Every structure is written in C-alpha cells, then in structure tokens.
Amino acid sequence: MVPTTQTPFVGEFREGMPFLGGHLWIDFLNTRPVINGVAQDLIGTAQAIEHWARQANIAPGESATIDQPKALNALRQQLAQAFDCLAASKPLPDTLIVTINRLIDRSGVHLHVTNLGVDERLELVGPPVATAVAWDFARFLAEFDHRRLRHCDNPACVMQFYDVGKNNRRRWCTMSLCGNRDKVAQYRERKSTGQSA
Ligand SMILES: [Zn+2]
Incomplete structure (x- = not known):
C-alpha cells in the first residue's frame, strides 16, 4: 500500500525522462519522446519499465503481477486516443472504458486510523504501472477539466500536458x-525579414 499523496513534483525531467504532463497518465503518454530526432520508448523493456516506474513514484506493490511491455504499449495507445477524445469533448472509446475498469476493479482507497489521525492509502492490485496509470486516469475524469489537455505547440514535439495556468493558455x-526554441525562431525570422524586435 502506498500513500495517496505523491512525492512533490520536482522539475520537468527526472533522469532525462519527461515528467511534465501534470498527471501520471499523461506522463505515461509522454514515454515515447523524440530525442535528437530519434523516437524512443521509455517503457519498451522490463528493465526500462522498472526504471521509469521508480521515477514516476510507482511502488512495485506486493502482488506478483508484473507489467508487460506489450500490454503497456497497448494501454498507451488507448490512452493516447482517449486524450484526443477528451480534449475534443468527444465520448471515450468503449474499449478504453473496459480496459480502465478491468485494471482498477480490485484497487481502492483505504482509510487507516493512527494516533495521529487518519491516513488515506491507495491499494493497487495488479500490474503496478498499468494499475497506477489507470487509477490516475479515473481520478482525472472525476476531478479535472478535460478542456485543459494540450499537445505542445511545437509541431516537431510529441509531448502532451495538462494546463494548470490561470489563463488556460500554456x-x-x-x-x-x-518555448525558447520558438522565441529563437521568431527572432531569426524577424532578423531575416529585416524587422526590428
Ligand atoms: Zn514541446
């Protein structure tokens, strides 16, 4: 069992891996970054999954079930589709709903009383990464605004995120x-067309 409160978010990258989505399930979508023009899969092997899970603060859990790269890839594809449906205020695909419910079915939040008060503990039953991501997605649906889901404006960038800005304009x-790459590009363009900054 792990506490429901995660370790505070530190920075946008952890060991070179992007954690800038604002929610675990979006960081999970961002496990296919393009680094120096090369598409990478940060959860492509059992070892890579373990490494990513550690950075994502996902505890391995007590169950014997482990995450399979193939299953995670399928989940990622389904969630990528769901991201675009939500961002466009369209209904979620039925297959995704079935997948998520199957993954979170046996998990739950448990209250634990101590002398200091009451702890809330999240118990995840099943493959740790898939279950944690599915749980996070379900919580997202319940509590967050799907209209704030965004793809990065840089057409060469594949990152996705949840905009928490007041103006909803990240x-x-x-x-x-x-962001800086765009500024530099704009500056170069102004320079080449002879406009002053
Ligand atoms: Zn970007």
Whole structure:
C-alpha cells in the first residue's frame, strides 16, 4: 500500500525522462519522446519499465503481477486516443472504458486510523504501472477539466500536458525546450525579414 499523496513534483525531467504532463497518465503518454530526432520508448523493456516506474513514484506493490511491455504499449495507445477524445469533448472509446475498469476493479482507497489521525492509502492490485496509470486516469475524469489537455505547440514535439495556468493558455511542454526554441525562431525570422524586435 502506498500513500495517496505523491512525492512533490520536482522539475520537468527526472533522469532525462519527461515528467511534465501534470498527471501520471499523461506522463505515461509522454514515454515515447523524440530525442535528437530519434523516437524512443521509455517503457519498451522490463528493465526500462522498472526504471521509469521508480521515477514516476510507482511502488512495485506486493502482488506478483508484473507489467508487460506489450500490454503497456497497448494501454498507451488507448490512452493516447482517449486524450484526443477528451480534449475534443468527444465520448471515450468503449474499449478504453473496459480496459480502465478491468485494471482498477480490485484497487481502492483505504482509510487507516493512527494516533495521529487518519491516513488515506491507495491499494493497487495488479500490474503496478498499468494499475497506477489507470487509477490516475479515473481520478482525472472525476476531478479535472478535460478542456485543459494540450499537445505542445511545437509541431516537431510529441509531448502532451495538462494546463494548470490561470489563463488556460500554456502552449509549450516546457519553456526550456520548445518555448525558447520558438522565441529563437521568431527572432531569426524577424532578423531575416529585416524587422526590428
Ligand atoms: Zn514541446
């Protein structure tokens, strides 16, 4: 059992892997980054899954079930489709709903009383990454605004995120990567067309 409160979000990258989505299930979608023009899969092997899960603060759990790269890839594809449906205010695919419910079916939040108060603990039963991601997705549906789901504005970037800004106008996955790149491009363009900045 793990506490429902996660370790505070630190930075946008952890060991070079993007954690900038704002929600676990979106970070899970972002496990296919394009780094230096090469598409990578951060959860493509059992070892890679373990590494990513550690950075994502997903505890391995007590169950003997482990995550399979193939199953995670299928889940990621379904969630990518769901992301676009939600962003466009369209209904979720039925197959995705079945998948999520199957994954979270046996998991739940348990209350645990101590002398100091009451702890809420999340018990995830099943393959840890798939179950944690499915649980996070379900919580997202219940509590967050799907109209704030975004793809990075840089056409060469595949990152997705949840916009928490007051004005709902975040355009870039990160300022350090795509935001600044855009500024530089605009500056070069102005320079080449002879306009002053
Ligand atoms: Zn980007």
